[in-house]
Amino acid sequence: MHHADLPKAYEPRQVEDRTYQFWLDKGYFTPKIDHSKQPFTIIMPPPNVTGELHLGHALTATLEDIMIRWHRMKGDPTLWLPSTDHAGIATQVVVERQLAAEKKTRHDIGREEFEKRTWQWAIKCRQRINDQHKKLGISCDWTRDTFTMDPGPIRAVATTFVNLYQKGLIYRGERIINWCPRCQTALSDLETSHEETQGHLFHIKYLFVDGTGDITVATTRPETMFGDVAVAVNPKTKHYRGVIGKEVLIPVVNRHIRIIADEDVDTSFGTGALKITPAHDPVDFEIAQRHSLPLVNILNKDATLNKHAGPYEGFDRFDCRKDLLVRLEKDSLLVKVEPHTHAVGHCMRCNTVVEPWASQQWFVKAKPLAEPAIEAVKSGQITIIPDQFQKVYLNWMENIRDWCISRQLWWGHRIPAWYCVDCNGTTVAIDKPEKCAKCGSARIHQDPDVLDTWFSSGLWPHSTLGWPDDTEDLRYFYPTTVMETAYDILFFWVARMIMMGLENTGQVPFRWVYLHGLIRDEKGAKMSKMSGNVINPLDSIDKYGADALRFSLVIGTSAGNDIPLSSGKMESGRNFANKLWNASRYVIRSLPEGTVDASLPPNLPVEDHWILSRLDQLAGRVNKLLEEFRFGEAEAEVYEFVWGEFCDWYIELAKIRLNQPGSPSPVPVLVRTLEASLRLLHPFMPFITEEIWQTLVARLPQDATRPDSLIIAAYPVSTGFTDLQAEREMSLIIEIIRSIRNARAEAKIDPAKRIEAHVHTRNNSAIESHRQAIETLARVQPLHILGPRTESRNDGAQVLHVAEVDIVLPMTVDVDAEKQRLEQEEVSLQARITGLEARLSDQTFLSKAPQAVVEKERSKLQDSQTKLHKTTERLKELGRMRT
Ligand SMILES: [Zn+2]
Ligand SMILES: [Zn+2]
Numbered sequence: 001m002h003h004a005d006l007p008k009a010y011e012p013r014q015v016e017d018r019t020y021q022f023w024l025d026k027g028y029f030t031p032k033i034d035h036s037k038q039p040f041t042i043i044m045p046p047p048n049v050t051g052e053l054h055l056g057h058a059l060t061a062t063l064e065d066i067m068i069r070w071h072r073m074k075g076d077p078t079l080w081l082p083s084t085d086h087a088g089i090a091t092q093v094v095v096e097r098q099l100a101a102e103k104k105t106r107h108d109i110g111r112e113e114f115e116k117r118t119w120q121w122a123i124k125c126r127q128r129i130n131d132q133h134k135k136l137g138i139s140c141d142w143t144r145d146t147f148t149m150d151p152g153p154i155r156a157v158a159t160t161f162v163n164l165y166q167k168g169l170i171y172r173g174e175r176i177i178n179w180c181p182r183c184q185t186a187l188s189d190l191e192t193s194h195e196e197t198q199g200h201l202f203h204i205k206y207l208f209v210d211g212t213g214d215i216t217v218a219t220t221r222p223e224t225m226f227g228d229v230a231v232a233v234n235p236k237t238k239h240y241r242g243v244i245g246k247e248v249l250i251p252v253v254n255r256h257i258r259i260i261a262d263e264d265v266d267t268s269f270g271t272g273a274l275k276i277t278p279a280h281d282p283v284d285f286e287i288a289q290r291h292s293l294p295l296v297n298i299l300n301k302d303a304t305l306n307k308h309a310g311p312y313e314g315f316d317r318f319d320c321r322k323d324l325l326v327r328l329e330k331d332s333l334l335v336k337v338e339p340h341t342h343a344v345g346h347c348m349r350c351n352t353v354v355e356p357w358a359s360q361q362w363f364v365k366a367k368p369l370a371e372p373a374i375e376a377v378k379s380g381q382i383t384i385i386p387d388q389f390q391k392v393y394l395n396w397m398e399n400i401r402d403w404c405i406s407r408q409l410w411w412g413h414r415i416p417a418w419y420c421v422d423c424n425g426t427t428v429a430i431d432k433p434e435k436c437a438k439c440g441s442a443r444i445h446q447d448p449d450v451l452d453t454w455f456s457s458g459l460w461p462h463s464t465l466g467w468p469d470d471t472e473d474l475r476y477f478y479p480t481t482v483m484e485t486a487y488d489i490l491f492f493w494v495a496r497m498i499m500m501g502l503e504n505t506g507q508v509p510f511r512w513v514y515l516h517g518l519i520r521d522e523k524g525a526k527m528s529k530m531s532g533n534v535i536n537p538l539d540s541i542d543k544y545g546a547d548a549l550r551f552s553l554v555i556g557t558s559a560g561n562d563i564p565l566s567s568g569k570m571e572s573g574r575n576f577a578n579k580l581w582n583a584s585r586y587v588i589r590s591l592p593e594g595t596v597d598a599s600l601p602p603n604l605p606v607e608d609h610w611i612l613s614r615l616d617q618l619a620g621r622v623n624k625l626l627e628e629f630r631f632g633e634a635e636a637e638v639y640e641f642v643w644g645e646f647c648d649w650y651i652e653l654a655k656i657r658l659n660q661p662g663s664p665s666p667v668p669v670l671v672r673t674l675e676a677s678l679r680l681l682h683p684f685m686p687f688i689t690e691e692i693w694q695t696l697v698a699r700l701p702q703d704a705t706r707p708d709s710l711i712i713a714a715y716p717v718s719t720g721f722t723d724l725q726a727e728r729e730m731s732l733i734i735e736i737i738r739s740i741r742n743a744r745a746e747a748k749i750d751p752a753k754r755i756e757a758h759v760h761t762r763n764n765s766a767i768e769s770h771r772q773a774i775e776t777l778a779r780v781q782p783l784h785i786l787g788p789r790t791e792s793r794n795d796g797a798q799v800l801h802v803a804e805v806d807i808v809l810p811m812t813v814d815v816d817a818e819k820q821r822l823e824q825e826e827v828s829l830q831a832r833i834t835g836l837e838a839r840l841s842d843q844t845f846l847s848k849a850p851q852a853v854v855e856k857e858r859s860k861l862q863d864s865q866t867k868l869h870k871t872t873e874r875l876k877e878l879g880r881m882r883t
Contacts, residue, residue: 010581012545040071041480048087049125069683073715080140088453156463179357180347181303185408201340209247218270362406386560412450458496461509487515522566547685548573557632609726620718740778754781760789801870
């Protein structure tokens with residue numbers, strides 16, 4: 001692992017795999033259980049075994065790795081448990097597509113063969129997902145890697161099912177569910193997307209059996225008339241009162257149904273008379289139950305019509321509709337067709353229009369489980385970040401409906417219920433029973449259906465740790481600490497984990513829920529294969545390096561907000577890595593021969609005090625930001641320090657001292673600052689920091705604070721070392737150098753050329769002690785340090801103002817152009833001052849903004865006023881163009 005020197009350029013490919021293997025070999029990702037310490041635990045949201053990882057996974061993994069590495073460096077026993085999800089319907093659809101390419105269906109090959117094929121696919125896919133995760137550098141404990149269909153989770157699922165069944169919280173019943181005719185399974189409400197669709201409302205005439213008249217009903221799905229069992233009217237509607245109790249004919253099939261009265265009928269919809277189709281509409285289902293009406297199911301599983309549709313038996317639902325409308329028109333029963341926008345449910349997996357359908361399904365009674373889950377969030381046992389999602393969560397939970405958990409699929413956890421042929425009884429058991437629990441018959445068969453995939457992932461925080469067994473992992477790591485995931489699965493998953501965790505263990509599953517946003521392209525559009533704007537994380541790693549990708553995913557992120565990602569952002573990440581590499585290489589190459597003594601000598605120069613003071617404050621801020629889950633800001637702070645203060649200024653200042661024999665050595669402070677910067681940056685960019693750190697510490701004496709790997713080195717904390725005097729002084733010197741550099745650039749002076757400068761100040765000695773820095777970094781020679789300026793300059797010399805300091809550069813500038821520039825500057829300063837003054841007299845701002853922000857605005861105002869004064873003075877000197 002150790003090298004004497006860093007190669008000239010950073011090659012992520014040379015470093016990443018080797019470093020990852022080193023961490024794995026050393027076992028750093030596996031925590032040591034220590035009962036004297038509080039563990040930090042994250043259970044990874046299991047990616048679906050449906051394909052490859054996308055950028056959303058990369059973001060999840062990076063944010064979690066940042067937390068994990070930070071806590072590990074803080075010395076907490078840290079567990080990050082990786083996992084994958086069998087993903088029921090989603091995976092089944094993928095394998096069915098593969099079969100379709102061979103011109104086969106799952107029915108052609110049979111259940112056993114289909115399961116075998118899906119297992120093979122799942123194993124291959126899991127391997128690929130794990131390999132991709134490793135490429136990102138994530139430090140999860142692979143020894144605990146879990147799949148939702150491993151034996152442990154299988155037992156947890158069956159145990160939960162049996163417990164809930166015995167408590168009456170799982171039941172089987174006939175209810176309206178969303179049926180996907182392509183997948184041929186029930187779907188939960190969450191698995192159905194409702195799209196506003198421009199359709200039609202058809203007004204259809206039903207004739208009275210006694211020939212005395214008719215009643216008109218309105219519907220968006222006329223073919224469902226074959227499933228009608230009544231027409232309902234609201235008894236409050238006067239003109240319908242006389243028809244209640246009459247019989248009408250269903251067109252085409254001429255079945256007799258009765259007109260009934262129900263106060264729930266919406267009088268404003270259509271004609272106010274409602275056809276009741278209880279097998280295919282949830283509202284009708286409830287009305288039919290109240291009136292003890294039968295269910296007439298008109299569909300086959302593939303949404304063709306069955307025998308109840310008479311002449312339309314065997315028709316596809318949409319073909320039937322088309323033909324039926326022609327026929328009704330011909331029979332003068334189609335009264336009116338109106339355009340009508342309504343929500344049409346689509347299967348989220350295959351986009352087929354779903355049918356509401358009454359069928360026998362298994363349900364979880366959700367209300368009793370939701371109550372403690374609501375309480376857990378209200379009482380603050382669980383905190384959801386960002387907090388606006390707290391309201392969203394509570395609102396959903398308070399209106400929760402029973403959860404349909406059975407799926408007519410072949411891939412998933414089989415429902416642990418067996419039906420008896422002899423007594424019709426149901427036996428629910430964890431292990432396959434020998435005989436019927438009611439009558440003892442051996443003629444029992446298992447329910448063919450499987451459970452909704454979210455049933456198993458809902459148990460994830462406890463089932464991965466060994467529940468239902470009382471394991472050491474469960475006792476130590478549960479409740480886990482943070483659940484970090486995308487906001488779009490708050491209900492699917494997070495809510496269910498809270499309900500199931502509380503139900504099974506009596507404890508919350510986690511303390512914090514951190515919801516990140518969705519990744520979008522640079523224009524803010526959702527990434528999709530269709531729009532061709534998908535960025536593959538592996539391609540990005542290949543091109544820019546894993547650290548650069550991680551950097552670009554996190555910089556600028558905040559909880560709950562979507563994240564625009566572009567190649568430009570990844571390039572910035574790579575540039576940052578290169579900048580750090582080059583600076584580190586310089587530092588390491590300037591170390592004296594042999595082992596380096598990095599202890600601090602007394603009487604450090606002011607720039608040493610400055611950088612150490614900045615570093616100490618940075619450590620304080622970064623820890624605080626990470627505690628508050630503000631990952632994007634924490635990363636930006638480290639980035640700005642490393643690039644803006646350490647590389648651009650401190651190292652440049654240190655070079656001057658290194659090149660000048662006799663000046664105090666900057667090596668101890670260079671080493672200290674670099675080493676601490678690498679520690680601070682490690683959770684964000686683990687590979688490059690480890691590589692540099694190994695090379696650096698190989699040159700330092702052995703020390704307990706420097707273990708074998710950066711991954712387990714202590715994370716820097718603030719020691720309270722601040723030197724505000726040094727910070728003020730250095731910030732003045734930096735500003736002086738910067739303004740001379742800007743003036744040179746504007747005047748297009750050859751960068752190698754040295755120019756004369758006069759610095760006028762009241763504080764000669766402070767400036768004098770940085771003479772060399774100014775001379776070298778601003779390319780100034782000779783440099784005259786003088787008292788406050790008295791003589792007026794309108795000879796074409798450039799005059800610069802930095803706080804109270806005036807800098808005169810006796811180079812010839814175009815006086816007219818300079819006047820023009822100053823006048824423009826004057827205008828923009830005035831605008832700025834007006835804005836700041838308005839802000840600072842705004843009572844709402846003053847009362848709401850934090851004190852530090854207000855102070856910052858005040859000091860901005862003061863600076864702008866000083867600058868305006870100086871600009872105006874300078875314009876007077878030059879003689880204004882306008883007055
Ligand atoms: Zn479908
Ligand atoms: Zn029986």
